[in-house]
Amino acid sequence: MIRVAGEVREALAGGGAVVALETTLVAHGFPPGEGVEVGLESERHVRAAGAVPATVGVLDGEVRVGLTEDELTRFAPDARKVGPRDLAAATVQRAVGATTVGGTLAVARAAGIRVLATGGIGGVHRGFPHPPDISADLGQLARTPAVVVSAGVKSLLDVPATAELLETLGVPVLGFRVDTLPLFYAAAGGPPVSARVETAEEAARMAAAHWKLGGAGLLLGRPPDEPLDDVEPLIEEALAAAATAGVSGQAVTPYVLAYLHRESGGRTENANKALVAQNARLAGEVAVAL
Numbered sequence: 001m002i003r004v005a006g007e008v009r010e011a012l013a014g015g016g017a018v019v020a021l022e023t024t025l026v027a028h029g030f031p032p033g034e035g036v037e038v039g040l041e042s043e044r045h046v047r048a049a050g051a052v053p054a055t056v057g058v059l060d061g062e063v064r065v066g067l068t069e070d071e072l073t074r075f076a077p078d079a080r081k082v083g084p085r086d087l088a089a090a091t092v093q094r095a096v097g098a099t100t101v102g103g104t105l106a107v108a109r110a111a112g113i114r115v116l117a118t119g120g121i122g123g124v125h126r127g128f129p130h131p132p133d134i135s136a137d138l139g140q141l142a143r144t145p146a147v148v149v150s151a152g153v154k155s156l157l158d159v160p161a162t163a164e165l166l167e168t169l170g171v172p173v174l175g176f177r178v179d180t181l182p183l184f185y186a187a188a189g190g191p192p193v194s195a196r197v198e199t200a201e202e203a204a205r206m207a208a209a210h211w212k213l214g215g216a217g218l219l220l221g222r223p224p225d226e227p228l229d230d231v232e233p234l235i236e237e238a239l240a241a242a243a244t245a246g247v248s249g250q251a252v253t254p255y256v257l258a259y260l261h262r263e264s265g266g267r268t269e270n271a272n273k274a275l276v277a278q279n280a281r282l283a284g285e286v287a288v289a290l
């Protein structure tokens with residue numbers, strides 16, 4: 001059921017560096033038509049670090065690991081959002097399935113890939129338990145031996161609650177040259193990390209030790225190079241708009257991101273694109289070090 005592209009298969013067989021990339025942010029994280037360029041740019045950054053990109057998604061009844069540019073173009077806004085629970089359904093029903101961080105991690109585990117890059121992971125949504133919405137990214141991270149490189153947790157979530165839950169789940173939260181978890185658009189003000197690392201090599205050593213000790217997923221938080229520190233009022237506005245519009249479940253994150261991209265005049269969009277690329281580069285370096 002899983003088809004691994006030749007280049008990725010050869011890299012894995014030879015013990016080479018591979019980075020898994022998700023397709024939800026390609027399909028649902030940016031305005032229509034723009035996500036594909038973000039995905040391609042991520043792949044270029046992984047390669048620049050000396051690793052092989054393995055972009056994951058469901059196409060034509062198969063879970064695919066490694067996509068061509070034409071295939072990536074099929075991950076348009078009408079693609080299904082596929083978390084860990086949705087992989088089987090998307091495959092059996094031959095949907096175009098854009099995998100989230102959680103969905104991509106599940107595939108990475110099956111394929112033996114140890115590093116993944118994204119923008120910001122999902123987590124505990126604000127206002128929990130009204131509604132009781134926690135991203136499946138967390139549960140999958142707790143059971144997959146892989147390093148997820150992100151700009152921390154998306155700040156439209158309850159970041160302190162997410163950090164607590166990561167501790168509960170035994171997931172190390174590493175800060176890349178920082179003592180606090182980055183806040184997606186913003187760099188400072190987040191909860192403390194469980195350990196700070198100074199280099200990709202140190203992060204890789206930490207991951208290898210964690211796995212030897214029977215651990216699974218690790219989060220490596222990299223603050224954006226050009227953070228936006230004034231987005232919080234707009235985030236509150238976007239969340240209120242989502243509630244008023246009755247948006248719930250899987251639709252919340254895409255709705256809020258689209259609202260922010262539109263109402264910030266593209267500032268959050270540009271920041272998001274830049275940090276995804278930066279994370280892909282660091283993920284490539286961690287994969288090489290591993």
Ligand code: PSU
Nearest residue numbers: 024025029100101119120122135250253
């Ligand atoms: N990072 C981004 N943009 C995104 C996401 C991450 O910069 O759109 C996606 C990832 O696929 C992540 C998902 O898994 O948001 C979380 O969605 P939810 O809260 O519904 O689990």
Ligand code: MN
Nearest residue numbers: 133134135249
């Ligand atoms: Mn959810």
